[in-house]
Amino acid sequence: MSSSVRSAGRSAVRAVRSARTVRTALGASVLALALLGTSACGPDNEGSADAAAAAAAPNLGLPANLDDLKKWKFEDWEKWAKDYALPAASKGFWTLEKLLQAKPDEPIAPPAAPAEPSQPGQPSAQPSQPGKPSAPAPATTAPGAKPPAGQPTTPAAPKPSNTQQPASQAPAPPESQPPAQPTQPPAAQPSQPGQPPAQPAQPGDNGNDPLPKTVNAQPVQHPYTKFAVHGKLFADAPGAGAGAAGGLNHNQCSATVVADPAHPGKSNLVWTAGHCVHQGKGGSFYSNITFIPAFNSNAALSGGKQADESQYAPYGIWPGTQAVTSPQWKAEGGKTGDAATHYDFAIIRVKPADNGKSLEETVGGALPVWFNAPRDQLSISEFGFPAAPPYDGMELNHxxxxxxxxxxxxxxxxxxxxxxxxxxxxSSGGGWLAVKDGKPVLVSNVSVGKHTGDPKFQAGPYLDDVAAGAYDFLSKKG
Incomplete structure (x- = not known):
């Protein structure tokens, strides 16, 4: 073979190798671009680093980065919240017998109460578990506090129905009455650009302040005309067998009517706790979710009395048709206070009345929700229907x-x-109200509770951009 032929052959080989190198480099570049594309935030990026990190719920596509979740748009929530539509409870499903059978949903118990921060110059208290608060220092009930108002825990024998307030249900003292709420509150106020973000934990205290002092709940005086936005929420937890057949899966919580930005003046939205409507990690939404505003407003069931639906549900019974809770609660939620309870909230849409009127029009108002509220501007009024001793679930308390x-x-x-x-x-899910521009707004709900020993306290989620995104999504879905 001549030298010219061998030289031509070597040139051809080098050309083939060069082409392969170019193709390899191009392929690597395309792969890198593809990986960059799949790592962008969003609820359906199952191959992304965020989704892979969300090992607790790989199918939810929960971003590992909380800041990414705060940036979700309506389309992201649409892709993620695929089970927001609920079958409505059939008319007449919630009979009085079932309502009275319903077990009160317990606020989530904290694994340990937080230690009070040390005094200046002393070492900071160390948490008992990573990320968990440590055991509390001894505390006492607030000086001069009165015991909870006496309320029956065992219904008496049925008596003829009437609408007068029973003698055992003494009204709260004038100074303990909740602030008056307008019957037609202003439209919802979503968080504004530039609003102060959630305050981070201070160095060394792990985000915990000294525990609040015990405050004794007081009954709201009948009728609840000015407080009809507050009511009881009933639902059936998933289950089967003798327990479910015996009505042991009926549950009760508290909830509050909130404004609907997409339908001003005609809201059908209700705010409650995530654990009142969804099982949390590995679970599903409850069934037959139903809201009764101003439950027992006229004291028709107080003192063990029996009554017709029109008496204990003066504004009707409203079945839920849609619900959304936080991705954190669905992916991580459980029975003990932990990171998931920081996002233990839910919004429900109820079916309009048969006459076409909305829930807001029927009860006479709905509360705006204040997201990213500055903590130092808050003074909380809590409302709910506690149903475990010494309460019986028949009275709205605050x-x-x-x-x-x-x-x-x-x-x-x-x-x-x-x-x-x-x-x-x-009381789980009960609304926490504050005042903004002279008018009541909702800022949280009951999630965690400690009801034994002292101090007795409850905790609710700080409603940030994640809560605002869920709220905006369900508002626009209606």
Whole structure:
């Protein structure tokens, strides 16, 4: 073979190798671009680093980065919240017997109460578990506090129905009455650009303040005309067998009518706790979710009396048709206070009345929701229907708890709001109100509760951009 032929052959080989190198480099570049594309935030990026990190719920596509979740748009929530539509409870499903059978849903118990921060010059208290608060220092009930108002825990024998307030249900003293709420509150006020973000935990305290002092709940005086936005929420937990057949899966919580930005003046939205409507990690939404505003407003069931639906449900019975809770609660939620309780909230849409009127039009108002509210501007009034002793679930109660403290189970998430309040099981999901521009607004709901020993307190999620995104999504879906 001539030298010219061998030289040509070597040139051809080099050309082939060069082409292969170019193709390899191009392929690597395309792969790198593809990987960059799949790592962008969003709920359906199952191959992304965020989704892979969300090992607790790989199918939910929960971003590992909380800041990414705060940036979700309506389309992201649409892709993620695929189970928001609920079958409505059939008309007449919630009979009085079932309502009275319903177990009060217990606020989530904290694994340990937080230690009070050390005094200046002393070492900071160390948490008992990573990210968890340590055991509390001894505390006492607020000086001069009165015991909870006496309320029956065992219904008496049925008596003829009437609408007068029973003698055993003494009205709260004038100074303990909750602030008046307008019958037609203003439209919802979503968080504004430039609003102060959630305050981070201070260095060394893990996001925990001293525990709030006990505040004794007081009954709201009948009728609840000015407080018809507050009501009881009933639902059936998933289950089967003898327990479910015996009605042992019926549950009750508390909830509040909130404004609907997409339908001003005609809201059908209700705010409650995530654990009142969804099982949390590995679970599903409850069934037959139903809201009864101003439950027992005229004291028709107080003192063990029996009554017709029109008496104990003066504004009707409203079945839920849609619901959304936080991705954190669905992916991580459980029975003990932990990082998931920082986002333990839910919004429900109920079916309009048969006459076409909305829930807001029927009860006479709906509360705006204040997202990213500055903590130092809050003074909390809590409302709910506690149903475990010494309460019986028949009375709307309130706690005038003042400025909330911080409670944290995960320093990487906004600390929860904590207040002193003696309400028990059944108050879960009850609305926490503050005042903005002279008018009442909703700022949180009952999630965590400690009802034994002292101090007795409850905690609710700090409603940040994640809550605002869920709220905006369900508002626009209606």
């Amino acid at each position: 706690c005038e708890s003042g400025k909330p403290t911080r409670l944290s189970f995960d320093p990487s998430r906004p600390p929860m709001l904590a207040i002193g309040c003696t309400m028990t099981a059944g």
